[in-house]
Amino acid sequence: MDFTPSERTQMLAERLGRFMREEIAPAEAVYAAQLTGSADHRDWRQPVVMEQLKAKARAEGLWNLFLPDLEGGPGLSNLEYAPLAELMGHSFIAPEVFNCSAPDTGNMEVLHRYGSPAQRERWLQPLLDGGIRSGFAMTEPDVASSDATNMQATARIEGDEVVLDGRKWWTTGLGHPHCRFVIFMGLSDAHAEPHRRHSMVICPLDAPGVHIERMLPVFHDYDEPSGHGELSFSHVRLPVENIILGPGRGFEIAQGRLGPGRVHHCMRALGAAERALSLLCQRAQSRTAFGKPLFKLGGNADIVANLRMAIEQARLLTLKTAWMLDTQGPKAALSLISQIKVVVPAVAQQAADAAIQIHGGAGLTDDVPLAQLYAYARVLRLADGPDEVHRAVVAKLEAKAQLAREQHA
Amino acid sequence: MDFTPSERTQMLAERLGRFMREEIAPAEAVYAAQLTGSADHRDWRQPVVMEQLKAKARAEGLWNLFLPDLEGGPGLSNLEYAPLAELMGHSFIAPEVFNCSAPDTGNMEVLHRYGSPAQRERWLQPLLDGGIRSGFAMTEPDVASSDATNMQATARIEGDEVVLDGRKWWTTGLGHPHCRFVIFMGLSDAHAEPHRRHSMVICPLDAPGVHIERMLPVFHDYDEPSGHGELSFSHVRLPVENIILGPGRGFEIAQGRLGPGRVHHCMRALGAAERALSLLCQRAQSRTAFGKPLFKLGGNADIVANLRMAIEQARLLTLKTAWMLDTQGPKAALSLISQIKVVVPAVAQQAADAAIQIHGGAGLTDDVPLAQLYAYARVLRLADGPDEVHRAVVAKLEAKAQLAREQHA
Amino acid sequence: MDFTPSERTQMLAERLGRFMREEIAPAEAVYAAQLTGSADHRDWRQPVVMEQLKAKARAEGLWNLFLPDLEGGPGLSNLEYAPLAELMGHSFIAPEVFNCSAPDTGNMEVLHRYGSPAQRERWLQPLLDGGIRSGFAMTEPDVASSDATNMQATARIEGDEVVLDGRKWWTTGLGHPHCRFVIFMGLSDAHAEPHRRHSMVICPLDAPGVHIERMLPVFHDYDEPSGHGELSFSHVRLPVENIILGPGRGFEIAQGRLGPGRVHHCMRALGAAERALSLLCQRAQSRTAFGKPLFKLGGNADIVANLRMAIEQARLLTLKTAWMLDTQGPKAALSLISQIKVVVPAVAQQAADAAIQIHGGAGLTDDVPLAQLYAYARVLRLADGPDEVHRAVVAKLEAKAQLAREQHA
């Protein structure tokens, strides 16, 4: 269990850190100014500065760092990628700059690992190039997403076509002007065994019958120009070749997709937590009341200490998870993935809340990115499975492990 | 310490409850549809339905219920008003319907209690009639608001004029199309003893030198058409008659104003907490996963129980505070007011967070009022003094009381 | 809901407070010195000072205050008794001094309310006189006590005899030299409907077949000379007249018994919490480190504030419960009783833990009563139903209430 950053990671971290400070930090305000401020995603445009930053990042080789085993990227392990993803988590615009943003990274992994050559050429390559973006359509508005077998949308196979029907939401990135397709998950055989019933299908956004119903605000924020969307599928007919890996293999792919995706989320959330703690400390040291810096008042120092301890622990757990994924595979990492999915967003939410409090009213506004950090962390407590489901996974595996230990003792 | 609702309260609570169910609940969507959705307060209009509701409420005598001792209202005590304010807290649009919304209630109390006959005629009467609205300009962007003596804005007296300079923010209601004046608090004599240095001045919004700089989003929400604003005062010259109670009496008035104002906030926040718990229970009982209603899964029932216990206790503490204010005055209620200011918003925030979690993604959107309830509770942990300041007040008074007890024993 | 102490309560509280300060406080050390320090209950003796205090208390009319409707006591309501019980909770030896200690108070209520004239003469009168003490044998070592229907001990009826078999534990007071009988609860008819299967039987400790197996330490403390015991019943034959109220009425009596008993526990636990907070404040104000009293260091003042708020709320909830029991009976008070059973011991445990921490090592020893207060609070989180069961009751009743409200709306 060696968490020492590899030479490659150290070198990349240094370059990425510099890029973050020198290119991205000053560009944040520019990016914000280039947004339209509209709640209607049809008005949204990709900010020019983003494409400029992408070009620079790609030119510097800071591109597709997330991909473990591809010619297009440096081929970093999860453990190697972790500190880089955390760095990106310090700025909301950073992941896209480096072509490392969700949900595209997960979709690229799926296509890279499970896609047919035709699928890879048509959909993966432009994603790797940063020319298009994509969505993932799994969660449904009408059923509890915590129980995936609840899923009601259908992907019926009729001859050499697959027909999609149903309604999905929380498709992240759906509003992006560059979004070209979603990976849709639906029921294709209600009579197969439970985990062989669903298929994943590549569905272009311009296919007849696909309709973006609306974009979803999170704490009133539409997260322009990406957003989270709700969309409907009405008799959307696609060639069966659009099915990934073949009918009934949806859950198999989902398992492979969600592991690293969750770990990436947690890595970025650690960066968010660190950013919140930095802002908190800056404010606590520079603002005075009753003749002292806030840091010296009441329990404020304890809050700093508690956050440092919580973040430090959450990071180590995340590194262990990445290491476990790398060395023993997703099944061995099952409990750890669920553990960080509970632990890290909670820490980030706590850090953001504490930083808001110490900023007073300013913390709630857009003058500092804390409300945004807060919302990001809050979403993560629901996205890719709510806390409750992950806690249940951890508990079940623990109970099993304890039983095994007892029998062995 | 008799918390039994009086006959008047019972009668009013029944009528108010009916009005909430029959008039306000169905009007919430209408109201939302009549908003402009703009982030620019100059576009904001008072929704027509609000004026219709106000007229109905006034006609039914459900008007100015907050005023303890005025001819215009029923003259309820704080304890009598508490259950009514809590009921109003169930809907964001309700307080204005009954002319009981912040910060107008506080301003009306100030003018009623401390205003000159001329001030009352010119500013109080239209407020009581619901014809205009008002703001309160105390907090400043450049200094920690937790320490009121930090205040830097000035209200210098020059002959028969008072000249206002400085910058204020978090002036709630500033964006409202009906907002006509703010009560400004500023330094008028830097050499007086600390609590005699500041004055409160009635400042019309159209006075030369007053400028609304911007409206402040809270978790990206501008709270149209009221909002919270930042405004600047540049050599704003007003007649000294606009000073309330006289120069240097600002803190004296503030003490009187903030007590009941904080209690009203807490009463409404209890209603918000109850609304969140109701929504949580409805979702938990109607939504199923893994073959059971969510209510029966994992720790969800514990969450319901914990919230019920927390709300119940917070309400009793609030009632005790109201009773103490009524029977023994603001000084005796000092610790209790600070106690509820810490306890109640925290409970409401916790209830909203839990309800969001059980709603899944829907909880974060505008499909349910939970994000709004959350933001409301979160603001209250800062408004009228952050938690930290109130905890310090409670601790200090407790330490004093314990010392007195020791010496007596 | 009037929590104002009645005149009787005020008068009694004043006298009781004086008695606590003048008689009991100085006697605590004497009492401790008169204990044997043995872990074997057969060595235990009633400290002489206790009988002296009892005689004084009785002479002053501070006797049997808990009894709501008996000639022997002042006939206080639960609400009237609450502040008195809280006062008693400040000292571990106080409840017995005033003949108000568990489990005797519960047993006296049972016999008073449900006992036959013969049972009352033989067992109730000496309890009321403080001449004997008693136990309550319900919990069993081999089954989860949280589910009362698990109970396995039997009370079979054979002709005019009832035969007791089984094993019980956590019979409080069993080790007391004055303990003469226990009320035993066992299965008498396995085929009746679930809540008509069990009977309560008065079982003298000297009946053949009754055996005290051992006394149970709580955090290594045997609580001499009362203690908690484990005892076995082997074919213990008693006349059927020893059954209270008749066969199969055990649960009916238990419901009546446990309500007030739990409320009394909570009242005393509030006293324990206040004592812990007092000790905490004394230490925090008198001990210095880094040149300041501990009270002024770090988050210590916040701890004081948080405890004051928690205790204040817990007390109001307890008063409401007492008032509900008095005015609307045990069924209406069901949720509230469970609420305080969760809330109050947790607050007392938290107060004791915080006070221990601020005392440093001394807090863990017998130099201060904090370890004892801690253990008392910790036991209460299990006694008369663990937190978990009470939370489940609160949640279930809340869910029901919410459903009813929805249907009404």
Next chain:
Amino acid sequence: MDFTPSERTQMLAERLGRFMREEIAPAEAVYAAQLTGSADHRDWRQPVVMEQLKAKARAEGLWNLFLPDLEGGPGLSNLEYAPLAELMGHSFIAPEVFNCSAPDTGNMEVLHRYGSPAQRERWLQPLLDGGIRSGFAMTEPDVASSDATNMQATARIEGDEVVLDGRKWWTTGLGHPHCRFVIFMGLSDAHAEPHRRHSMVICPLDAPGVHIERMLPVFHDYDEPSGHGELSFSHVRLPVENIILGPGRGFEIAQGRLGPGRVHHCMRALGAAERALSLLCQRAQSRTAFGKPLFKLGGNADIVANLRMAIEQARLLTLKTAWMLDTQGPKAALSLISQIKVVVPAVAQQAADAAIQIHGGAGLTDDVPLAQLYAYARVLRLADGPDEVHRAVVAKLEAKAQLAREQHA
């Protein structure tokens, strides 16, 4: 940062684990039976089984594993020792079996690192052989131990003698029949700079003027036959050769001593937490209520998950601390040492409390080691500096690091 156990550690862990299961687990009851049960330490005897276990452990080479760089032990690094110390933490009797118990390990390190050849021959060798035990006398009853400069005991140098005066308490192991000396820390030069004022002196327990005043119970437990003691020093005259490293070097030694000592405590506390979680799971899976194992009821599974996550994180933080100590020394590890000193005991306390709760009444008794585990964890929140002091250290270092980062950015 490589946490992979070394080959030596793996091999030792396997042997140690087997020894724990095969030798120590069955001996726990024997050991308990060989205790006298007396509260008077003069009655205490070393249980025969302990000496038998020590002989076996030593013969198997499981001896002095804690010593990083001594011929007598395998010379493990802190990181290598960590998993072994955690294993020992599963049983209260294990550390002494392997000659790895506090405070002897700390004292051996001090003498090994700073002792003169004569001191090492006379006091270190018998400790390494397990022939004697020792104490550490630093904390004082009359001053807040959180601020070490408060220390009032004196070690005055008079010619070639050093004279000890004062009172110390919480000297762990003082009651052990084999305890032969304590390391005493006292003021030797009040006029030196603050951290050069104190000296550490080896003081034999049979020196004239040394008096064991009493043993201190922790939650009523005297922890026979080791215990924690209070002792007085009255004009105790010793040769100056008994001063370690020379006059005024006490704090220098303390810094070196406390780092590894705190880490060892935390490692063992992790074992204690794991033991509590194991017991919790066994009970939750084997006990039923309402027709289900407790594990499946309410929030119990969440409790298991939360503990697993907390322990896992606390362990990783402890490993990082050990690694930092090994690779970058005590100064670089300062914050981490304080972090684990806050985090680990809290987790262990939480695990023990949760396990007690799920055991019901049994959890409070000696039938399971939970009350003992609880007390152990609770003591650790005070020993070697209370939580508050360590949080302050973490906060201070964090604030400094953040400032440095800001200036660099």
